[in-house]
Amino acid sequence: MDVGGTNTDLVLETGAGVFYHKVPTTLKNQSIGVVEGVRRICEMAGIGTSEVETIVHGTTTATNITIEHNGSECGMITSKGFRDILHIGRHKRPHNFSLHFDVPWQSQPLVKRRNRIAVTERIVPPTGEIETALDEQAVRDACALFRKRGIDSVVIGFMFAFLNDAHERRAREIVLEEMPGAYVTLSSEVANVMREYERFSTAAMNSYVGPKTAFYLRDLEARLRDAGVGSKLRIIQSNGGVSTVDACAKRPVRILMSGPAGGVIGGAAEGEMAGTGNVITVDIGGTSADISTIPDNQIKIMNPRDTYVSGHPVLTPMIDLVTIGAGGGSIAYIDEAGGFNVGPRSAGSEPGPACYGRGGTEPTVTDAQIVLGRLDPDMALGGDLELDAELARKAVEEKIAKPLGLSVTDAALGIIKIINNNMALAIRSNSVARGVDPRQFSIMPFGGAGPLHGVALAEAVSAKDVLVPVAPGITAAVGLLKTDLQYEHTEAVVIELNASGEAEHARINAAVETLKGCVADELAADGIAAADQCIEVVAECRYHGQGFELRATMPDGPVTADNVKSITDSFHDQHQMDYGYSYRDAEVELITLRAIGSASSRKIEIPRVQKTDGSSIDRALMFVRTTTFDNGQTLETPRYDRMKLYCGDIVPGPAILIQHNSTTLVPPGYVAETLDYGNTRVRLAGDGQ
Template structure:
């Protein structure tokens, strides 16, 4: 069986192909094709599989994310309950910056749905799900006809309290499809059946805004794969770390917004597990940004509703907690108007790119700094194709540093110091600021630039070790082959602890499980490959946000409910540092997470060969800061493909490979594990 993971980024499309029968692995990088990402994807996959039959393809995409961030989505209309036309504009009556009178408010300045495209109809369902005012179907038909005449492409239907009873939304969707069959139709209860109408309306609006773009892309991709003879089972990564069928992804594209970063966290968890580590910080550094994720022995951290914002908008759909900071290989170093030396968040991008690319770029970047300090080599190419030129990099850094009285080399060292601190601060927000001790974690570094910076970032935080996967530059593509089909289904309940009855919860959870099972059966998942997890979203009475608490397997009796409450107190203490055992608990939602097992990459292995000398490429000076002083130190450069398990590398050392470069700084040492991954001991202790 031939399985392939493809992660499409802004600069490169990363591909890993694995033959489960022979164990052969192929990795490949091709330039992305922004005009149509399916072109580069199919070209790259065709080259990777080299004419062999392809059985399974998992895909991570930025299509939905780019459409939202660039505000390049469909013209969208809204049909909502009379009196609630401006929910998307009013929001929570909060401003991003409390005291600024000159600020952009994303949901107002770049509204996803213009006011003239928001239509109201008479209907009302109360907070218990009872119909108070029947849906006026004629008004729905008129609203749909008006939106069609106004040239909208997508229609969102969002009614008050539809999370309790979706009957009116479903009927309105049927009527819109009758009157306006060309429209992409979204219902808020279909996207996010949760209370809090602004967040639910917004999630639905995002789905409608990016939907036609994603739908067309998935259609083109399917056709192009078929034309290339790549008739594979296609699955698309979602923000929650689960894959979806093309049908589901095209219907609910809002769930794809963190597709690529989610795959990176899955890959980090996969690598860590294979190496016997379960407390992990995943550190994915590309050309533009660094993505940070957290994995614990219990689970991969998911975003809480209060933390899930993209493009300034709340996105209340399940997603892995990935924190992004504008720090990558292309981040531009500059002096701001106040005279401060800064790096990023602006990036030189792929074109013109860093000055050392020789494509006309003149601004100094992190990649230029690494080249000038000798950590990148001019006799090697980046990503297998990009030649590096030192002269433009030196000139760019000289232009930045001379007004500050600094040489190009000192300027380069300053660039790395600042960008490393920016990355370390991003990790602090996910660990120290959330009550987690970073010293208990292993940093899993990947992406084209992650292994270049990981050891120094880890040292500044006290993380004892860094894991560098076997193929760090295509690790997110590996992560696409580490997930399963996944569906999150929930029902809002609003029950106080004393009112909770196990039999009532059992009935609801059984219904949700049956619905989830239907999804998996439709996707062709065999019964033995299905699994189901059950949770309650709980909070103390009066709190604004919830914690997810697992239920016991089997029937829910009174004892099982009490065990759920006990777990909630424990989780609250773990998350916030305190608990209130005598306070009443409110159960907000019950939730079922269904998984369907998909083909996966196995743990890799390499032959034992403790002799690292056969992998030495050169020993040349590189610049490192030691005891506050920038010094040239003899540095050994290794070819990674020639390193066997058991090889030990003393810092300073640099490991070279096609898709990334790994730096082992002075005072640290690294060893090659049996899986082929490199473990860097940051402190140097043995």
């Protein structure tokens, strides 16, 4: 199950087949809608909730806290002299040439300055030796202040704790003595790496989103139990792996990008099913669009220097994607200067677009699609969601058309054109700006609104064609059943590899064994036998004095004088691939070792559809209605039931393919070909593949 800003999507695989369902997201408490969706999809499949064996969940709870700035009031205990690290940051200007810009880590601090308390202690590099003991009374005094201010979420971040975490661990013991039940985060546990600002920021973010996220996850688990679901609940993490409720409740920074991660995994799996390795996924829901470039079926993980959430650096592995405020619920408006804008503000599910009839009066992208005849009011969610075309038309006319002196149709076309261009710019930032040529890629639009925009986006970025998944509106949920269990642990090991000797190699090998043990313990606690565990260790390296690290491959077995060069060679190769150059003779520093433990889960199997028997596609024809396309043409356009199309069927445009969870637009001059699993390739007519 995948919770979005507007709808909660569910997919269920049983012996009888695969079932898909959507329910409105309950924004006040997402778990209410999730449990209701689980009940309904089990009824559809004819099974009892007690028969469910595995549940995997993608959640936006932690993400929404950072967007809405409504996290916990946090207190921080840090080293004397470093109280203002979270305020100073890295002196990076978000916009180099602007005199008027927002600095998120200052305007929306995760921990207010008055709640950051500095205490005496000092651990010194490079060995992690204790130079000055921790002032335990100062920690107790800080707790007294926190209690007085009603603070129950505490961050502990000391200098060089990544070399020796003794002071942080002792400080936690004291905090829990003084403040039983407090939510405590140690910087050495969530980001045991070099760089104090990023480490402190990650720890602060964990405590900021932690209490609410932990409450949501445990509340959901309890509600599912009450509904008769006895299976383990898994949560997808930002890196695409799944973890347990306990692990994610303790370290919610791991699930800040939980929601979008499932879509990228689902998109990669759909590309494999279609025999297409290069895809650009565009997950367009009600509130946002998440865009990711997948070359050769390889999902990319962001470089740690780019992992920012709401302007704050968070050192946790995340799938490489770009999120913008563009979705079916994005509101169109005219600003004070007379400019025509769409998004990022969204109508969400309450009140939702004007056409929902729930009191919304502002025009949205969904309303524009109805005005243009691309969405049929009586066919939304297979007829389960009644839409009001007159309310949509009225909203577009009053708020956009009349003020700009446009016809209602032109105003609606303008809304679609603006939102498509916003998304095209985001696609370019994740592809062209990184040296990837979109002409070699297929656009894969999904989410409830995605396939209505697919061809326009492909034209805007010159992609070769459009691939529409089997169940576009549920693809992110399908992705959750295509992933594996995954845990990660890091340890700082700062060593100059070129000049390393036997002692340094022993340090590396000891750290590797420790990390492997930590990961193996987590997998074992999750019921994974040692034989089923897969543990990989990567080295995060840099050129001497360089700002950030890149991942390099570690040799099989212990590091020795004979194989240490393989680490530096791997780093040079990665640097060449990422930046286009490398310095083969330069000194290479190992900074961090990262162990990644995974265990395979059973993957969902999408059934193939019947091959065409040569019969007419009229078997899938539902009705014909007028539809306006991007070039301004209004044409009589047939609607087809996508579920009744066979593998090999070719539908000529103009056409609209309708299914319960999404609608696919096939403009004039294009054809839609149904592929083996019921997925669809939309391409230019005459462009045989």
